[in-house]
């Protein structure tokens with residue numbers, strides 16, 4: 001399972017948890033403007049916006065999981081098993097395969113409004129990258145500084161939902177996830193009032209009781225509510241340190257600890273990495289399960305007019321700062 005989120009202070013931040021029981025050797029990958037992007041069924045993009053994000057590089061192609069372009073538009077793919085349904089080629093549409101979707105969108109567009117218009121022409125076509133990388137069932141969150149949408153290719157077609165929450169997890173479909181939040185409107189960051197009965201006296205014996213009932217399990221529906229509550233109520237200063245710290249705290253509220261979710265036989269899902277991209281500055285920060293130190297890659301330190309991918313394998317293992 002995964003969780004994607006947005007956060008805005010004086011800058012805008014976008015990132016995700018990648019929760020899985022194994023890794024595909026992902027690396028922070030910068031695609032410069034002149035890297036030739038080819039597509040299986042659509043016209044190539046010899047030049048395009050530069051992109052930074054997490055990707056597996058296969059056959060020289062960056063298979064992005066989540067990324068941001070130099071204009072601040074961001075996008076992440078999250079697991080959507082049982083619901084994702086990709087289509088045969090359609091002659092009246094632009095046929096983009098799911099693994100090309102992030103490069104196609106981030107290569108060309110700056111805002112969610114532009115993307116919404118483009119999505120009317122897009123068909124997510126069922127073509128695999130390779131035998132080693134067959135199609136994965138995904139849905140996507142696409143965000144700019146002010147707006148987010150969720151895109152789901154399901155049996156009925158391509159669905160585009162406004163996502164004012166700025167959070168995405170996995171199943172069920174986004175309309176149901178968003179509807180379920182109605183059940184939690186009574187949750188509060190303030191102490192509870194007695195609405196139960198005038199005939200009884202209650203004791204507010206602990207801080208935090210206003211949000212009793214907030215789910216704490218690791219199912220995707222519960223993580224959606226938990227991350228939404230944490231994000232919508234987040235308070236932080238505007239500095240880079242305060243902003244990214246708050247962002248990683250939001251993702252931490254739905255992180256997966258090894259041992260809590262068993263993926264039989266005997267394997268456990270963990271939060272492999274958490275990312276936080278400052279979308280205004282093009283800086284991609286990350287932590288991994290065993291590396292709590294924040295590591296950063298700045299896209300503007302690369303040759304963005306070049307044509308060669310730059311990739312930074314994840315630094316794993318604690319980087320302990322000894323004080324004596």
Ligand SMILES: C[C@H](CCC(=O)NCCS(=O)(=O)O)[C@H]1CC[C@H]2[C@@H]3CC[C@@H]4C[C@H](O)CC[C@]4(C)[C@H]3C[C@H](O)[C@]12C
Pocket residue numbers: 001002018019020024056063064065077078079081098099128129133134135136137170
């Ligand atoms: C598995 C991950 C979602 C994490 C998650 O939610 N795990 C819960 C598992 S469970 O639902 O609990 O069982 C997703 C998120 C992004 C995906 C890559 C996107 C690019 C590329 C697309 C190609 O088409 C196939 C290979 C490819 C490298 C993809 C592999 C994999 O699919 C990635 C890593």
